[in-house]
Structure formats: C-alpha cells, structure tokens
Amino acid sequence: MSIAVVMTGGGVKAAVTAARFAIDHELILLHIDYGQRSSKPELEAIHAISTFFETAHIITLDLPHAGQLQQQLANRSGDSARDYASGVIHANVLSESTLRGLFPVLLTTGLQCATRVGAAVLAVGASRLVDSSHVGWSIGDTHTDYHREMLHAFGIMAEALLGTSNTPTIEAPLLDVSYPEIFKLASSLKVPLDQTWTCEKPGPRACGQCSHCKLRLEALAGTGLSEDALTHAAG
Numbered sequence: 001m002s003i004a005v006v007m008t009g010g011g012v013k014a015a016v017t018a019a020r021f022a023i024d025h026e027l028i029l030l031h032i033d034y035g036q037r038s039s040k041p042e043l044e045a046i047h048a049i050s051t052f053f054e055t056a057h058i059i060t061l062d063l064p065h066a067g068q069l070q071q072q073l074a075n076r077s078g079d080s081a082r083d084y085a086s087g088v089i090h091a092n093v094l095s096e097s098t099l100r101g102l103f104p105v106l107l108t109t110g111l112q113c114a115t116r117v118g119a120a121v122l123a124v125g126a127s128r129l130v131d132s133s134h135v136g137w138s139i140g141d142t143h144t145d146y147h148r149e150m151l152h153a154f155g156i157m158a159e160a161l162l163g164t165s166n167t168p169t170i171e172a173p174l175l176d177v178s179y180p181e182i183f184k185l186a187s188s189l190k191v192p193l194d195q196t197w198t199c200e201k202p203g204p205r206a207c208g209q210c211s212h213c214k215l216r217l218e219a220l221a222g223t224g225l226s227e228d229a230l231t232h233a234a235g
Helices: 012-021 039-050 064-077 102-116 146-162 179-188 211-221
Strands: 003-007 026-033 056-062 121-124 169-171
Touching (some): 003 012, 012 026, 026 039, 026 102, 039 056, 056 102, 102 146, 146 169
Parallel strands (some): 003 026, 003 121
C-alpha cells in the first residue's frame, strides 16, 4: 500500500482529506509547529483523530525559525509573541508579527517529509474558499485558478529539485469546496468531527470568538447538521 502524507493542524479539512486518502493509502499525519498558539490542542486533536483510521502514523516537526522571527517582529510591533501567530486578526487582516508567505514554507517542509518516507502523495486540506487569509495562503481578490496554479508551479519546482522519480504528487482535493460542503463530506465519511480542533487559541476550550471559530459556526449554520455533532472536542 502506498503512503500519503497529510498535512494537518487537527481541523475538519485535514480530517476529511485524510479520510479520502485512507481508502487506499497508508496515512502519515504531519503536524508542524510554526509558533501558533493552538499547537498543543491541534496535536491532541490529531492523536484523537488518528484512532479513526486503521493505519495512521503521526509525525511532528517544529519550525523554530518561524517562532523566533515572529518573536522579534512582535517585540517591535508591541504584540506578544504568539498573540497572532496563527496568522489572522480579522478576516483578510494579518498582524504585523505574522510571517507572510508561510504556506509555501509549510508545503516545503511537508514535501521534504513526504520524500523522506517515500510517500506517493503529499495532501493538503486547503480550500481557497476557506483559507484565503490563513498562514500566508493569499489575501485579497485574485483570479479563480491562482491557488491551483501555485500548487502546480510548486510541483514543477519540486520535480526540478528532487527528480521526477522521487517527487510525491501534491494534491488538494478540497481546493474548490466550501466550508459547509466540507462539513457535509465529513458527516458522510463519518469523520469524528467532535475530535477536530479549529480554534486559534490554546484551549482547553474553543473560544467561539476567533476568526476560525466564527467560520466554523457560520459553516455549521449552512449545513443543516446537528450542532452537537460538530462541536469542538474541547469546546
């Protein structure tokens, strides 16, 4: 059975992505700590979700330089180091201490991991309809195919560096899927949504007020699904 590395922060999108690849792949769930406040509950959620799959291993990596740079930027801007480390203050607004363009850095790290373990696929649960202001994915209006073209260009660059025989395929199956539709997919795949973590804060309970919690609640309102079934594991 081939290997699929799924990049995850313990959220719904990555859990749905993992469920789709679990059908015919051995899963490796990759968590990267880049200084986000929610790193601990994210990892707890990943461990809880991993029990849902028959074959799922967890790899955790740190990007210490990201946290160090955020700390230095925070000291200059007056923010505390991890206050806005997840990337968002309000919709489409990043704090001064946030690292722009972080998503390609995370993708590079994921690609290195996938290559090292001999994975056929590096999967990301990103959606251009949900993640437009998260971790440097993109801000503001842009053409429809921007994100797909970026991933394609990244794949070409990876092939040039690693060789076509060693490069995992980069896949984002939820790229054009809305948040309510993702929740419906999660329900149909019987993903343990109550174990997922979305909140930007460190827990132990989801705040319900940050931009990610609000997006989750708005998506829930559009699904017609039971709120109990979609409650945060710790919230």
